[in-house]
Amino acid sequence: MPDTQPNTPLAALLADIRAITGDRGLLTEASDTAAYAEDWRKLYQGRTPAVIRPASTAELAAVVAACARAGVALVPQGGNTSMVAGATPSADGSELVLSLARMNQIRLVDPVDLTLTVEAGCTLKAAQDAAAEAGCLLPLSISSEGTAQIGGVLATNAGGNNTVRYGNARDLVLGLEVVLPDGQVWNGLRRLRKDNTGYCLRQLFVGSEGTLGVITAAVLKLVPRPVETVVALCAVGSAQAALDLFTRFNRHDPAAIQAFEYMSGAGMQFVLRHIPGATLPCAASGHYALVELATPRANAGLREALEDVLATAMEDELVIDAVIAESEAQRAALWKLREEHAEAQKREGASVKNDVSVPVSRVPELLARAAVAGEALIAGMRMVPFGHMGDGNIHLNFAQPPDMDAAVFLAQDHDIMDMVGAIVRDLDGSFSAEHGVGRLKPYMMPEWRGGAELDTMRRIKQALDPRGLMNPGKVLP
């Protein structure tokens, strides 16, 4: 374990690093480093002797090489908004945090190529803004986008509300620049739509959560900005009806579906109860779908298309009631009902969260089985699922029974997660759809991804980072 006293190996390493980055690039005071050592959800309290903030890829590569020589581990960190403590150093104080925050430049926006070349420390919001200034859309949106940085977004393969149309972060990456665990720089910042020259390294680093190297810059795909957007909130009779409605929109045109979100009646009640100003503009039901269509075509008749699909779905009794936003304010109000789900659940009391996915067609079965199994496990517990039905990705959360002590409820969190997990596994799903593995969930890997899959992951880790110095304790058990 490193020691911050003078004349120790750590002190020598920090002196080397200071020579590389200058004073601005190295934080060692506890008051400066504390915020980097705790995760966003405050589930894990780490400790670090130093936070390194390089200003360039060259500086960062030199830092990684120095740490490799010294055998000291690094924890790459972007906006520190991980849901699974993926960017938090260990509690023993042996790991240094490597912050990308100062490497935040937009290098190039090309509206003909429809590409954005950006450094890892740029926030997602700033990258979106740069694309917008060029008349383009960076089609990735997550709730933490004001803080989350491109490097972390890619290292965790972030998802969000628009993946049903544009895919995950992974699907937007054309090129990467990565500093490897030995300090070598791989400049793979190619802006090519086609390139079959060897193994696809970029997709190996995307989603590897900083355990194989440090993403320092990326080339991302852009699309033209939508000029017409329509949003509807639909009360439906069942989760199956919501899925059937999604299929109808898919048959209309999957390239028009900007988002297709599911909400339960219980979750909606929480929002209406706890969120000031929230009102339900359609009939109440046990299930809701929020659909957003968008197109870059002018005069595309999108509103009419939405009305047509909804009218037929109402005739066929798939949809009970629906409301279409008539203004930007109404559109925001409809989205607020969805976006405040997490906050409303917090105000309702203790809850246990699951970020799971199943094949899209099996979402109704997932919800039906989880409702029964949940009630059998803890009578009165309330299932409040919501999320990205169009991706098969449901935040399958459970709120405590109203009359139960929160601590008593939370003591059963692993029982609840195991109950959900057993159903999801049976449906060939995933225990982490978009939040990743991080520090919280590596223990689940052997059961879910064991055998040949985990063996192959370990071989790759060993090949690229034989001494295990990149983000130790994350992803792999």
Added chain:
Amino acid sequence: MPDTQPNTPLAALLADIRAITGDRGLLTEASDTAAYAEDWRKLYQGRTPAVIRPASTAELAAVVAACARAGVALVPQGGNTSMVAGATPSADGSELVLSLARMNQIRLVDPVDLTLTVEAGCTLKAAQDAAAEAGCLLPLSISSEGTAQIGGVLATNAGGNNTVRYGNARDLVLGLEVVLPDGQVWNGLRRLRKDNTGYCLRQLFVGSEGTLGVITAAVLKLVPRPVETVVALCAVGSAQAALDLFTRFNRHDPAAIQAFEYMSGAGMQFVLRHIPGATLPCAASGHYALVELATPRANAGLREALEDVLATAMEDELVIDAVIAESEAQRAALWKLREEHAEAQKREGASVKNDVSVPVSRVPELLARAAVAGEALIAGMRMVPFGHMGDGNIHLNFAQPPDMDAAVFLAQDHDIMDMVGAIVRDLDGSFSAEHGVGRLKPYMMPEWRGGAELDTMRRIKQALDPRGLMNPGKVLP
């Protein structure tokens, strides 16, 4: 080198394999194996003592394990349509061919999930047909689709005419089943749109050309079938005008562009000269763009949109003349002008082919510089570029000067490739956009992908296939 005599190690291995696959699964007569030992372009003549044709993943895994124990190398082979001899065994007869042809079942088509689960030996055409029967489109089309098999299509990350809209083969893969070099089976046949549980192994195997394992089955994304398609051939004044036209269609709606192909005046003249029945239905020019729009929306007004974009482009003098197909027969005739480019070049005499890519915005510069450099290299040589302008992927071919001996011309093929390569490198492009590396181009890897990138690829190869038994001599030099 193995020997087919009895009582040798090879004879013992073949007996073991016969016990696994049965007689139908093992070909050892030269008359049976010859077709598997030569590549499709007849550029490389290999030799093999046996072709193994397992009927199931279990059989295939047992074969791979037996060969691993015996230290004998395997060459996975699908439809054997590689453009770079990527599935051809070496000439020394030391490698066995592992054919996927008998593993050709469609396992599942799910029109709600919009997924197709298919075995590796199924032809691309049969997979397309299975999707079509379910009212869906498998959005990947290449000229060899009647012969090429899904396993090879994925192992080489095939491209084709529709990647501008749907991406490469890589972008269509949700899940894979792979037999690893030690005979372990990785069942990653997940049908999930979101799954962040460790390293993205599927994208490592896609495009690895059989050097890391054998793809035995896959889950592919489908889309709803287009119901409206319009095609136009446009005579344009320059490559830049073709690019500007592409940008206008992108601004209209990139999700409507099914294909955007470029052809040169020289290439078009070859087609008109050599292909029976080929006629030019628009004004002649030095440059042409073929654009296809498609949508699953009924009554989408696509034809009107196409006319609007073209009318404005003619007003602005981007487009000289244009013709829109009025029938399926006319549509086929327009596409024939593009698809017969390779055949017409063959009939015109000797040619040197380059499958390169650059950022989309730099295609005009690529063509302008290559025209000048080509003439400087061999006076009278004719540049006949064509291909996927919307992807920045140009087949930058050169035809011999009419009065030059073909052999004299072809003796300079590496000079021509080097001339093109230097320009492509300068434009941050790729020496192989869609055809891969195979046996023909590994020598180019150190110069183009050397340093940290090739080092990382080699580490991965060593980690997964330490004895180098999977498709030796391909991809990596």
